[in-house]
Every structure is written in structure tokens, then in C-alpha cells.
Amino acid sequence: METEDIIAEELQNVEAEIQGVQDQIKILLDQQERLYERQSELQALLEASKDSSYPVNGPSNAEENWSGIFEWDSRANDVRFNLFGISTYRANQREIINAVMSGRDVLVIMAAGGGKSLCYQLPAILRDGVALVVSPLLSLIQDQVMGLSALGIPAHMLTSTTNKEEEKSIYKSLEKGEGDLKILYVTPEKISKSKRFMSKLEKCHNAGRLSLISIDEAHCCSQWGHDFRPDYKSLGILKTQFPKVPVIALTATATQKVQSDLMEMLHIPRCVKFVSTVNRPNLFYMVREKSSVGKVVVDEIAEFIHHSYSDHESGIVYCFSRKECEQVAKELREKGISAHHYHADMDANARENVHKRWSNGKLQVIVGTVAFGMGINKPDVRFVIHHSLSKSMETYYQESGRAGRDGLPSQCLLYFRPGDVPRQSSMVFYENSGLQNLYDIVRYCQSKRQCRRSSFFRHFAEPLQDCNGMCDNCAFSNEVKELDVSRHAKVIISLLQDVQENDQRLTVLQLVDKIKIKHKELGSELNREEIEKLVIQLILDRFLKEEFQHTAYATNAYVTIGPLAKQVLQGKRSIKLEMTSGQKKVAGMRSVKHSRASSTLELKLDELRKELSSVHGGIFPHSVLSTQQISLISAQKPNSMELLENIIGKVKTEKYGSRILEQVTKYADSAQPDEVKEEEENENRASKRLKSKKQLILVESSDDES
Numbered sequence: 129m130e131t132e133d134i135i136a137e138e139l140q141n142v143e144a145e146i147q148g149v150q151d152q153i154k155i156l157l158d159q160q161e162r163l164y165e166r167q168s169e170l171q172a173l174l175e176a177s178k179d180s181s182y183p184v185n186g187p188s189n190a191e192e193n194w195s196g197i198f199e200w201d202s203r204a205n206d207v208r209f210n211l212f213g214i215s216t217y218r219a220n221q222r223e224i225i226n227a228v229m230s231g232r233d234v235l236v237i238m239a240a241g242g243g244k245s246l247c248y249q250l251p252a253i254l255r256d257g258v259a260l261v262v263s264p265l266l267s268l269i270q271d272q273v274m275g276l277s278a279l280g281i282p283a284h285m286l287t288s289t290t291n292k293e294e295e296k297s298i299y300k301s302l303e304k305g306e307g308d309l310k311i312l313y314v315t316p317e318k319i320s321k322s323k324r325f326m327s328k329l330e331k332c333h334n335a336g337r338l339s340l341i342s343i344d345e346a347h348c349c350s351q352w353g354h355d356f357r358p359d360y361k362s363l364g365i366l367k368t369q370f371p372k373v374p375v376i377a378l379t380a381t382a383t384q385k386v387q388s389d390l391m392e393m394l395h396i397p398r399c400v401k402f403v404s405t406v407n408r409p410n411l412f413y414m415v416r417e418k419s420s421v422g423k424v425v426v427d428e429i430a431e432f433i434h435h436s437y438s439d440h441e442s443g444i445v446y447c448f449s450r451k452e453c454e455q456v457a458k459e460l461r462e463k464g465i466s467a468h469h470y471h472a473d474m475d476a477n478a479r480e481n482v483h484k485r486w487s488n489g490k491l492q493v494i495v496g497t498v499a500f501g502m503g504i505n506k507p508d509v510r511f512v513i514h515h516s517l518s519k520s521m522e523t524y525y526q527e528s529g530r531a532g533r534d535g536l537p538s539q540c541l542l543y544f545r546p547g548d549v550p551r552q553s554s555m556v557f558y559e560n561s562g563l564q565n566l567y568d569i570v571r572y573c574q575s576k577r578q579c580r581r582s583s584f585f586r587h588f589a590e591p592l593q594d595c596n597g598m599c600d601n602c603a604f605s606n607e608v609k610e611l612d613v614s615r616h617a618k619v620i621i622s623l624l625q626d627v628q629e630n631d632q633r634l635t636v637l638q639l640v641d642k643i644k645i646k647h648k649e650l651g652s653e654l655n656r657e658e659i660e661k662l663v664i665q666l667i668l669d670r671f672l673k674e675e676f677q678h679t680a681y682a683t684n685a686y687v688t689i690g691p692l693a694k695q696v697l698q699g700k701r702s703i704k705l706e707m708t709s710g711q712k713k714v715a716g717m718r719s720v721k722h723s724r725a726s727s728t729l730e731l732k733l734d735e736l737r738k739e740l741s742s743v744h745g746g747i748f749p750h751s752v753l754s755t756q757q758i759s760l761i762s763a764q765k766p767n768s769m770e771l772l773e774n775i776i777g778k779v780k781t782e783k784y785g786s787r788i789l790e791q792v793t794k795y796a797d798s799a800q801p802d803e804v805k806e807e808e809e810n811e812n813r814a815s816k817r818l819k820s821k822k823q824l825i826l827v828e829s830s831d832d833e834s
């Protein structure tokens with residue numbers, strides 16, 4: 129061999145080795161970044177626990193025993209029961225109220241629908257003076273003020289919609305203590321932008337009349353949260369200016385990082401922290417494969433709603449774009465579902481009108497963008513359907529969490545198509561950890577084995593809890609099969625290498641088109657959806673990666689070779705794709721059962737209504753006792769005691785009288801679920817038959833595969 133050849137060969141080897149080392153460096157750098165993040169999280173936590181004389185999440189001596197006896201106990205019980213109509217506290221509520229009443233700063237992380245409002249509203253009533261509540265959205269504020277006013281609690285708001293006269297009277301109350309003002313809601317902009325307001329607030333404080341400060345949706349403070357609001361950043365001024373006034377910050381979701389961040393931003397390092405579980409046991413989570421044909425998806429959604437719910441049971445459908453919202457709402461209407469779109473392009477009146485009709489049960493479904501988000505106070509949302517992917521686990525948890533805030537069984541369904549990923553990734557790649565967050569939710573969607581609930585626990589760093597079969601993967605896990613697609617992956621990577629060598633670029637969908645042709649030549653049997661899924665999986669596992677390029681009109685996402693691609697090419701890594709034999713039918717079965725149960729109960733409920741009408745002139749408190757509530761009570765499910773007590777509390781508060789209470793209780797006892805159970809058993813049998821048939825088909829097709 130010529131010297132030149134020897135050198136050239138060695139050079140090639142060295143270059144290959146350098147490439148290998150660079151790949152390793154990249155992986156290590158990523159790992160280092162993750163470790164730095166965790167390090168700063170842990171340092172902040174350590175600092176917070178050193179600083180705080182109170183331990184995180186619980187008392188350690190008598191003084192810190194938040195569930196002990198306090199002088200305000202009987203007053204608190206009186207207000208809870210007689211004013212709010214709530215018969216018992218939920219987990220952590222009493223402790224939180226006691227900590228606030230003791231003058232401590234408090235951080236509350238409690239799942240959606242957990243009952244956060246009571247934690248600041250009750251102390252606001254018990255403490256002398258005015259409580260200031262900062263809340264991010266007008267609609268949320270309006271709902272809260274309306275609700276409190278209906279209970280006879282003097283609550284007001286100071287927002288862009290407040291008229292001059294009302295503003296004057298609120299300022300008078302703040303400054304001079306005149307008039308009746310107990311709870312004042314403001315948006316964060318009021319704190320950051322209105323000097324006049326801050327000066328009035330100061331006067332209120334100086335006169336000893338600022339009783340507490342509540343920061344709702346506190347995750348908006350943190351850039352690491354999923355809904356950062358710049359105006360929330362300036363809320364730290366409240367603690368600086370009013371250091372002795374207790375601050376209570378509340379949110380449904382906050383990772384460790386967000387928690388430490390918001391404690392720092394709000395200047396409450398010594399706060400007592402109450403973290404409740406993120407688990408929402410009443411929510412059934414499922415993911416369905418989304419057809420590439422838009423009409424098919426809407427047909428399926430319509431069928432799901434028709435099958436599962438009666439007209440008065442409402443839900444939300446989330447879409448990616450405004451145009452999509454309008455289209456989906458229109459198609460749902462054509463299918464006989466009362467639906468309307470909701471997005472930021474509509475004027476405020478039109479939006480409010482849609483929201484109102486939906487809240488009053490006159491509209492069954494709102495088809496919204498994420499603009500229809502925080503501030504939805506409707507407790508009986510029975511289903512949340514995602515027509516498109518959310519941008520992170522946190523956003524999905526929040527959005528789907530709008531279902532079932534009343535604690536009753538509700539369903540969260542996400543339609544996922546791998547081909548939708550680039551659309552989202554080109555929107556989020558510039559955000560802090562945007563891609564990482566997106567890929568987490570994509571993993572959630574792609575997995576056909578992992579418990580959906582456990583993904584939430586992992587994401588929020590919470591110990592795992594039993595899912596009780598309340599997700600599609602737990603309910604139907606044995607339908608899944610793993611297919612070795614290593615050779616398909618090699619073809620994809622090689623093809624992409626060729627493309628890159630020719631200085632060309634491909635989007636995910638273009639790549640899929642090319643592979644489809646190539647696979648046909650190779651006699652491969654993966655269909656288009658499966659190839660899409662494989663490409664996305666290769667991106668998640670860093671065998672491929674996404675790159676972005678801005679044009680004048682948009683940001684395009686391209687797919688390129690990832691840092692670990694070589695491992696596949698060299699046969700060091702095998703690639704497996706999870707496959708099922710078809711759509712999971714669990715929702716359909718539950719829904720058939722559910723709608724039949726509802727109709728049986730509806731008949732009985734009508735009987736009850738007739739009887740009650742003789743007492744109350746035909747007005748039955750439907751909001752107090754829905755068909756589903758009765759169904760739950762009669763089936764003696766978990767939660768039923770709380771529900772029954774809640775109903776009793778409400779009936780008492782709303783003065784429907786003892787006769788109704790008696791009838792309700794009697795009715796709840798007598799509703800008989802036997803018929804329902806029988807139907808359920810029949811359906812289970814049918815489901816088992818269907819499953820074994822599907823497995824057979826699966827085995828046959830996988831034999832072909834190998």
C-alpha cells in the first residue's frame with residue numbers, strides 16, 4: 129500500500145473517531161445541562177428549607193400543627209357551612225386556611241377542581257379588612273365575583289371593565305374603609321402599571337386594613353411554567369411593600385423548578401408549602417390515532433360525543449388554529465351537536481356570549497384554541513377532547529383537567545398523529561425547553577403500554593399511584609405488540625444521509641413520502657402512519673433531530689441526522705415500534721353503559737322532579753343534583769359521601785327545605801344500578817371476545833412481518 133493511501137486510511141479512521149467522540153460529547157453536554165438544572169433546583173430547595181422555620185408540606189411540632197385546634201375554628205366552620213354550603217373540608221384545605229389565618233405566607237399546589245378558592249376566600253372573610261386577589265384573566269375574575277356576590281359576600285373587581293363610579297367607590301373603600309368591600313380582584317397589570325391603585329392600596333395597608341394577598345394561577349410568575357405572564361414578574365413588590373400581610377400563592381401545576389422560581393419571584397422564601405397530588409382519579413385518559421383525513425376525525429369525535437353523552441352534558445374540543453376551530457365546530461353542528469367555536473379573533477362580546485351559552489348548558493360543546501383556557505369555572509365539564517396535540521405535559525394536564533372538576537367521572541381524549549408534531553415543534557422550539565417539553569407529550573401519545581397517569585406522576589416528580597384502570601393503556605394493555613423495525617430505521621437514516629450529502633433538506637412529511645416509495649421497493653409492509661410514527665420515534669430517541677429555518681412567512685421544521693444515528697447504522701441499537709391491532713374501544717363501551725345508565729336514572733329523576741314540583745312550584749334545583757351525581761351516589765363509588773354531603777350542604781344553604789333533602793337522600797338510596805351492572809358484564813364479555821379476535825389477527829400479521 130502506498131504511503132499516501134495508508135495516511136488517507138488512517139485519516140478516515142481518525143475522522144470517524146472524532147465524529148464518535150463529538151457524538152459522545154453532545155450526549156454528555158446534554159446530560160450536564162440536565163444535571164445543572166437539577167442542581168439549581170436542589171440548591172433552591174435546600175435554601176428554602178434552611179430559611180424556613182416550617183418544613184415543606186407538614187408540621188413537625190405542636191406550634192406547626194396546621195390541623196390542630198385554633199381559636200377561629202368555630203367561626204371558620206360556621207362560614208364554611210352556612211355561607212359556602214360546604215359540609216367538610218377537602219384534603220389540605222383546613223391546614224392551608226389555618227396557616228393563612230396564622231399570618232404565614234403559603235404556597236398551594238392543588239389539582240384543578242381541588243378547591244383552591246376556598247383556601248383564600250374563607251380567611252378573607254374571617255380576617256378583618258380587605259383581601260386582595262390577583263388573578264390573570266378577566267373571565268375568571270368575573271366568574272369569581274359573580275359567585276361570591278350570589279353568596280352575599282362583598283366582592284368587587286377593579287379591571288378594564290369597571291366603570292368610573294364603581295372604581296371611585298372601591299378606591300374610597302380602600303382609602304377610608306367606607307362601603308362594603310371584603311375581597312377585591314385585580315389583574316396583575318393593576319399592580320405593575322397603576323400607580324394610583326398602588327397608592328390607594330398602600331393607604332389601605334397603612335390603616336391596617338389589608339388582610340391578605342392571594343396570587344391565583346401563580347405558575348404564571350415563572351418563565352419555566354407553561355403560561356408565563358410578564359406582569360406576574362412584578363408581583364414581588366407586594367411582599368416588599370407589605371411584608372407583614374400574608375401572601376397565599378395558588379396553582380394547579382408547578383414542577384419543583386417552577387415552585388422554587390415562584391417563591392423567589394414573589395419573595396416568599398419562608399412560605400409553608402402544601403403540595404397535593406396531581407392525580408385526578410375521576411378522569412379517564414386516552415389517546416386515539418388521528419386519521420390524516422380531517423373529516424374522519426370529526427366523524428369520530430361526533431360519534432364519541434353522541435355515544436357517550438346526552439345533549440345537556442357538556443365538553444370542550446381543543447384545536448390547533450382558529451380556522452380549524454371554526455371548521456370543526458361547523459362539522460360538529462352538521463352532525464347534530466350544538467357546538468360553537470371560540471378563539472382570540474372573535475370580538476369580546478361574541479366570545480362572552482359563547483362562553484355564557486355554554487356555561488348555562490345552552491351549548492353542548494365549545495371548540496376552542498388554547499385561548500379558551502384558564503378561567504373556565506364550569507365544574508361539570510364531562511369531556512375534553514384534543515383534536516390536536518398540546519405543547520407540553522403541563523399544558524395537557526391543565527387543559528384536560530378542565531374536565532370533571534366536580535369530581536364525577538369524565539373523559540379526556542387526545543387525537544394524535546405523528547405528522548402533527550412538526551407543526552407544534554416549529555412553534556415551541558424557541559421557548560425555554562420548548563422542544564424537550566413537546567417531546568415529553570409526544571412520548572405520552574406514542575406509548576401504547578405506559579400508564580397515562582404514571583406519565584403525569586413522573587412529570588411532576590410525584591410517587592406513582594394506582595391508575596385503577598382509568599386510562600386506555602391500563603384498561604387494554606395486552607393488545608400491544610413490539611415490532612423490530614431496526615432495518616426500517618437504517619433505511620430512513622441512510623436515505624437522509626444521502627439527501628444531506630446533496631445539500632438538500634426534507635420535512636418530516638417529505639421524508640415519509642420518500643421512505644414510503646423506498647419501502648415499497650424493499651417490500652416493506654409499514655403503512656404511512658407507521659412510518660410517520662417511526663420517524664418521530666427516531667427524533668425522540670435522538671437518532672434523528674429537528675432543525676428549524678425561518679422564512680418571511682413561517683418557521684419550517686426539517687428533519688436531519690441526529691447525534692446517535694451511527695449506533696443504528698452500525699447495528700448497535702435495535703429499534704422497536706409499539707403496535708396495536710386497532711383503535712381502543714374502551715371509551716365506546718364505557719359510554720354505551722353510561723348513556724343507558726343515565727337514561728334509566730333520568731326517568732327516575734323525572735319522577736322525583738314531578739313530586740318536588742308540588743312543593744316548589746315546578747322549580748327543581750337541577751344544578752344541585754344532576755343525573756350523574758345520583759348515579760355516582762347510587763353506585764357507592766369513592767367520592768360519593770363527599771358528594772352527598774356537598775348536595776346536602778347546598779340544599780340547606782339554598783334553602784330548598786328539608787322535604788327536598790329528604791327526597792334527594794331517599795332517591796339516592798333507591799336508585800338501583802343492577803340493570804346497569806348486567807349491561808356492563810355483557811359488554812365486558814363482548815369486549816373480551818373482540819380482544820381475543822384482535823390478538824389472533826395481530827399474531828397473523830406479525831408472522832407475516834417477520
Ligand SMILES: Nc1ncnc2c1ncn2[C@@H]1O[C@H](COP(=O)(O)OP(=O)(O)OP(=O)(O)O)[C@@H](O)[C@H]1O
Pocket residue numbers: 214215216217218221238239240241242243244245246380507533534774
Ligand atoms: N370541601 C369541599 N367540599 C365540596 N366541594 C368543594 C369543597 N371545596 C371546594 N368545593 C367545590 O369544588 C369546585 C372546585 O373548586 P375551585 O373552583 O375552588 O377549584 P380550584 O382548585 O380553584 O380549581 P381550578 O384550578 O380548576 O380553578 C367548586 O364547585 C367548589 O364549590
